[in-house]
Amino acid sequence: xxxxxxxxxxxxxxxxxxxxxxxxxxxxxxxxxxxxxxxxxxxxxxxxxxxxxxxxxxxxxxxxxxxxxxxxxxxxxxxxxxxxxxxxxxxxxxxxxxxxxxxxxxxxxxxxxxxxxxxxxxxxxxxxxxxxxxxxxxxxxxxxxxxxxxxxxxxxxxxxxxxxxxxxxxxxxxxxxxxxxxxxxxxxxxxxxxxxxxxxxxxxxxx
Numbered sequence: 001x002x003x004x005x006x007x008x009x010x011x012x013x014x015x016x017x018x019x020x021x022x023x024x025x026x027x028x029x030x031x032x033x034x035x036x037x038x039x040x041x042x043x044x045x046x047x048x049x050x051x052x053x054x055x056x057x058x059x060x061x062x063x064x065x066x067x068x069x070x071x072x073x074x075x076x077x078x079x080x081x082x083x084x085x086x087x088x089x090x091x092x093x094x095x096x097x098x099x100x101x102x103x104x105x106x107x108x109x110x111x112x113x114x115x116x117x118x119x120x121x122x123x124x125x126x127x128x129x130x131x132x133x134x135x136x137x138x139x140x141x142x143x144x145x146x147x148x149x150x151x152x153x154x155x156x157x158x159x160x161x162x163x164x165x166x167x168x169x170x171x172x173x174x175x176x177x178x179x180x181x182x183x184x185x186x187x188x189x190x191x192x193x194x195x196x197x198x199x200x201x202x203x204x205x206x207x
Contacts, residue, residue, distance in 0.1 A: 033061075033192045036069040048196050050159070052183055052205040054091060057175050059159070059185055061196060071189045076181035080207065083181065085116050085124035087154050091181045091205065094119060098159075098201045099147040101194075108161030108187040109194050112147055113203055115157040121148075145200075159183045159203070161190035 037045070045063040052059050052073065059073040075091035083090035092115055100112040116124060116138065125135045138148035150156055160182055162169045169176070170186035178184070183205075185193070 031069075033069055033196065037063075040066055040068055042066070042068065045196050048198075048201055050193075050197070050201060050203045052091075052159075052203065054093070054205065054207055059183060059189075059193075061193060069192075071185045071193070074175060074179065074184050075177050076179045077177065082123075083120075084127055085120055085129050085155065087152060089154075089179075089181050091179075091183065092116075092120065092157060093205050093207055096203045096205065098197060098199055098203060099145070101197075101199060103194075105160060105163075107163040107184070107190075108166070109190045110158050110160040111190075111193075111197065111201075112156060112158040114142060114147055115155075116148060118142060154180050157182050159185070159190070159193070161185065161187040163187070 031039070037043075040063075042063055045068065047064045049062045049064075050059060051062065054075060057073055057075075059071040060067055061069050061071070076089040077091075081090070083092040094117055096113040096115055096117055098111045099114040102110040102112070118139065121130070121135055121138055121142075124130045125132070130138075138150075141148045157180075160179075162184060166187040169178075169184075170188070
């Protein structure tokens with residue numbers, strides 16, 4: 001009986017080790033951002049924009065209208081229904097900008113988005129999820145180019161790395177959505193993206 005249990009445990013370990021190894025092999029073939037710039041004939045990036053494609057689990061980095069590089073990304077609950085300003089762990093859809101950059105985050109780096117934007121605020125007010133006072137406070141924050149004042153930290157949405165479990169999660173060859181609604185890429189990828197973005201960089205999230 002004990003021997004069978006040990007065989008079962010060993011088979012599970014071997015299976016997951018094989019999965020991780022396969023993911024590592026896939027990641028080794030990924031060209032770096034500088035290499036992709038050379039292949040596109042770019043000496044530097046201009047008017048950088050980010051497009052997040054939830055359907056295909058990609059974060060696409062653009063220099064003006066040129067797609068420079070695509071990164072594997074995962075999200076929160078990838079539902080077709082829209083995210084309203086509640087703790088539902090969905091990734092929002094819409095047009096945002098990076099309003100803050102945290103380089104000491106648990107997730108390596110965190111680029112906070114100005115979520116909720118004005119459209120999100122209007123929907124939340126309509127659904128009576130926020131008060132008029134909260135609406136006005138966050139609206140004023142957005143008008144001044146600041147991140148909206150959010151009481152519940154689980155409603156802070158951004159783009160971030162994986163953190164301590166990077167070696168495991170980045171090498172999974174399948175999709176595993178685990179965030180609070182934010183967009184997650186590997187630590188290596190968030191470092192590359194960090195070199196290209198700044199506060200005010202536009203981020204468009206699509207279904």
